[in-house]
Each structure stands twice: as C-alpha cells, then as structure tokens.
Amino acid sequence: MRIRARHYATGRLVDIVCEKGVIRSVADASRDRPDHEAGWVSPAFFDLQINGCDGHSFNSEKLTREQIHHVVQVCRKHGIGGFLPTLVTTSQRALVHGMTTLRQACANDPEIAYAIAGIHLEGPYISPEDGPRGAHPLAHVRPADWDEFQELQEAAGGRIRLVTLAPEVPGALHLIERLVQAGVTVALGHTAASPGQIRDAVVAGARLSTHLGNGSHALLPRHENYFLEQLASDKLWASLICDGQHLPAGLVSIIERVKTPARLILTCDAGPLAGCPPGRYRMWDQDFDVVAVGPSTECKIVVAASGFLAGSWAFTDLCVGNFIEFTHCTLAQAVDMASAQPRSLLGLPPRSMETGHPADLLLFDWQPGGAFVVKETIQSSMS
Template identity: 55%
Template sequence: MILHARHYATGRPVAVTVEGGRITAVAGSDQNPLRWIAPAFFDPQINGCLGISFNSPALTPERVRAVVDVCRTHGIGAFCPTLVTADFDALRHGFATLTRAIDADAELARRVPCFHLEGPYLSGEDGPRGAHPKEHIRDPDWVEFLRWQDAAGGRIRMVTVAPERAGACAFIEKLTAAGVVVAIGHTGATRSQIQDAVTAGARTSTHLGNGCHAVLPRHDNYVWEQLACDDLHASVITDGHHLPAALVKCIYRVKTARRLLLTCDASSLAGLPAGTYREWGTDLEVLPSGKVVVPGTPFLAGSGHFTDVCVANVVRMAGAPLADAIDMASARPRHLLGLPVTTITVGQPADLVLFDWEPDGDVRVREVL
C-alpha cells in the first residue's frame, strides 16, 4: 500500500509505503494530494463516550471496544482510559474489566496500552473538585492503590493527585518509584505544596487552568505556580470551551510544544445529543454546543469533543504550527508515559492518521491505520 499525502511537519507531498503493518519506504511524491498524513493521536485522558463510562458498573469488554472504535474515527490511534473518583469497588471493576478486555484482544491492547486514575485523591472544595463526587473524595491510600493496580494488571501509568491531601507527598514518592507518572490536578494547593509535590516526583499537570476555583488571587495562585515550573509538563483541553484562546496561547508559549500535551478529556457524554444525563452520581447537561456542564453552575464536567477538535483549535487559538499541534497530541504524551513514539520513518509501525485540513479549518479525519 502506498499512501500519498502531505507530511504534517513539512507540508510536502510524500509517498509512504506500508507493508505488514510497518512503514517500508518514505519518498517524495509527484502527486499533489490534498490530504495530510501524521502519527495517529494519543490522548492521555478519555473517560468514555456515547453514554459509555469506564467507571460504569455496566462496563463490559464489548463497551470498551465500542469506545475505542469511536475514538479511532477521530484520529485517536491509542489513549489512556481514565477512571475518575468513585468508591473502591467501582474503580476495581473498571480496571478489571479493561484488563480482561485487552488480555483477550491484542489489537485492543495496542490501542489502550495504559490507564489513568484521576482521583479520588483530589480537593474536596467546590471548583477544584469539578464534577468529581464529593462523597468519594479522600486522602491517598497506598494499599488501596496497589489493589487497583493489581486489578489493572500493572497498567495504571498516570495518577492525578491534589498535593494538599494528607500524605500526598509520600504517596507521590511511592508512585514515582513504581514508575507511575504523577500529575497535579483538581487542586487548591499552595505554592509550597506544589513545589513539594514536584520535589517528590510530580511530572505534569492535569488539564491546567481547569479544575480550579471560580475566583483566584491574581498573582499568587496554583495556576501560575504550575505554569512557571519548568519541571512540570501540562495537559490542556483545547475543545473551545474549557479555556479561552488567550490563556491557551500563554500556556503554549510558556510550556512550548516540548512540555505540553493536548487532551480532549472526553466524558462518557461525548458524542451524545443535547440533554440532561445522570453520570458520576450527579446530573450533567450536554448543551447544544457540545459543552458538558454541571447544571446551574459554571463548572465543566469533561468534554463533549474529541482530540481532532483539540488539534485544530490549538492552531487557531495559540497560533501553533500544525507540526506542534500534532506532536502535542501524539509524541508528547507518549514520551511522558514512556511509550514508543511513532514517527513517519522506515521501520516504524504504521500507526498513522490521514486527514483533511486547511489553515484555520477543522481537522477532518479520513482514516486511521
């Protein structure tokens, strides 16, 4: 199979030969294709879609596959299934079901190589807590985490923690020693608490600028502190609802494409029509725009969009080159998580996305190989 397309990093027409699932040749093309080619997206935070939640007691391997198939249509070649704050049994069921699904399906295992635990060790305050159910928010518990990690077959590779929780720094040290990437998120931490978390091993921030109080001190606050920390990567949700363009531009310019990850943070309601739904033990509303909110509040509850939307938006919002946008949605999260980084070079797996795109336009996925 020979794929003629414009290379995402150069804009030049290339002919990419694929045989047996790998790239066997890359050469210039004498065709003038309109479509583009890039490494498939990797999203570090997807909670589900189309009414399927990885937290749900009704989760089955078939439903895991359904989410993977929907994500594929949006250019997402692989992602971290993300489980959010819940009681112990709900989280154990989610991780055990994911593990059962991928143990039985090698292709599925390639699409979901590791998991993200977002909670329950988060701030209990309104604002930073977001839509996480308050009754299940709690302090870190290493023994509890190990039981989840056992159910996950050792695949929990990222954990989001609020550094102000009692015992958080010791917990972060243990996670780091175990090879788990620690993210700071859903936090109301002080400057010193964030600094202590970084010293303990925290390496990134979960959806920086979201999961915050509605009003913050203008200078001394946890958003600025994480933004200024050169030892922290950060993920951002560029779905057009979670962050204004000016803030996306500032975060991009400070962190740069080397330390920034794009995530859609797709909730279980992503892809559903407008309406009110029951999820995570509370009512949530999908607005006609696709925005997902806690009814009657300004608080967002995940996203109704996918990574393809985020890639196009970061170009529009931050003025990022397409090459940076793609790398932030593919190479950067893989590198942070210690996973192989896909490139369009001979010998690499053909983990590729073909898409249509014009400057300031949408990314329209044609195919994921």
C-alpha cells in the same frame, strides 16, 4: 499499502509504503496508484484522558468489554490511535471493577490491547473543595493510600501509567514518591494546593499539570496561587483541553508561550457523554446536561446543579484544530502535542513516520484557518 499525502512536518507530498503493520519507506510521491490519499499524513493521536463516550463510562460498575471496544472505535474515527482510559473519583468497588474489566479486555481483544497503552487514574486523592473538585463526587474523595492504589494496580494488571492527584491531600507527597519509584507518572490536578505544596510535589517527582487552568476555583489570589505556580514551574509539563469551552483562546496562547510547545500536551478529556445529543442525562447519582454551543453542531457537558464542565463533548481532532487557531503554532507542533509528546511523557516508545516504525497513521484534511478533518486512522494491525 501505499499512502499519499503531505508530510505533516515537512509539507512535502510523500508516498508511505506499509507492509505487515510496519512503515517500509517514506519517499517523494511516485507515479504508482495509492491505496489511500488525503491532504496530510501524520502519526495517529495519543490521548492521555478519555473517560468514555456515547453514554459509556469507564467508571461504570457495569462497564463491559463491548463498551470498551466501542470507545476504541469511536476514538479511531477522531484520529486517536491510542489513549489512556481514564477512571475518576468513585468508590473503590467501581474502580476495581473498571480496572479488572480493562485488564480482561486487553487480554482477550488484540484491538483493545493495541489502543490501550495504559490507564489514567484521575482521583480519588483530590481536593474536596467546590471548584478544584470539578465534577468529581465529594462522597468518594479521600486521603492518599498506597495500599488502596496497589489493589487497583493489581486489578489493572499493572496498566495504571498515570495518576492525577492533589498534593495537599494527606499522604499525597509520600504517595507521589512511591508511584514514581514504581514507574508511574504523576500529574497534579483538581488541586487547591498552596504554591509551596506545588513545589514540594515537583521535588517528589510530579511531572505534569493535568488540564491546567481547569478544575479550579473561579477566583484566585492574584499573585500567589496554584495556577501561576504550576505555570511557572519548568519541570511541569501541562495538558490542555482546547475544545473551545474549557479555556479561552487568550489563556491558551499565554500558556503556550510560557510552557513552550515542547512541554505541552493536548487532551480532549472526552467525557462519557461525548458525542451524545443535547439533553439531560443521569450518571454517578448526578444530572448532567449536554448543551449545544454556538451555531455549529458542537456541545458542552455540564453538571446540571452547578454548571461545572464535566469533561469534553469533543475529541482530540477538534482540539488540535482549535489550538492552531488560538496560538498560531505550526501544524507539526500541534500534532506532536497530541501524539508524540504524551507518549514521550509516559516513556512509551515513539511512533514516528519513519522506516521501521509501526504504521499508526492519521490521514486528514486541513488548511490554515480551517477545521481539522480526520479522513482515516490507519493502524498497523490493518496494513
């Protein structure tokens, strides 16, 4: 298979020849006819946070293998070759069902196993306060519990690689230490912690701020608060939702300058209603609205009662395009934030566009100031 496009980092027009799922060569474009062609080529995206889409939720007590397969395929249309299915605060029974279904799906479907490099548990050990809790149901927020986590990790077959929690929750600091010892990456999020509690969590081993700037009170003390403390910590990476709804452009720009591109990750945090047409939907005993925004076809998802955002309607491709527009960073920096950097944070092997690496590639069109348009996601199993 011969792919012809501009290299996302160098801008050179290259031919990438793939064979049996592996990149065999990357060289200046030849005269041979390519099998696939696009404006640009990069490694496929890897997203730390996908809750579902098209009405399918990884949190559902009725989650099926077919639904997981559907989400994998939709993600691929948006350039996402790999991701962490994300289960959020709910009953232990529903979480066990989700973890078990994901484990079985990975065991029986190679396509699913390839896309799902791990699972993200976001909650239930989070702040009960309105604002920080976001759309997570209060009834299922609870103190940190290692035994309970172990039950989930067992159901998942050891696939939980990322846990987002609030460090001020009883037992959380101890849980962070045990998770880190067990090789699980710990993120802070949906938190109302004091600056001191944020610092303690970093000492205990927390490494990421999940969707920094969201899952927060509307108003904060001006100098000492959990947002500024996380922003100031050089040991914390940050993930950002750049769907154009969760964070204003100016704030994204500030976070990019403080954290630097090397410590940023772009996530779409696609909600179960991502991609659904505008309307009212019922999920987890709550009403949600999908609301059209602006003149485009884009939407946002909100909790009907509170108006709080409930994950993103959009996917990673839109977020990458927005991030470049908001910060004026390079194409390569933004793509790395949505592909190489999340893998690196989790300690997963890199997927570079180099000879010998798996052929997990994204073909897309893009121009400065224009939209990011996915043409095709090529996976090593296909090439």
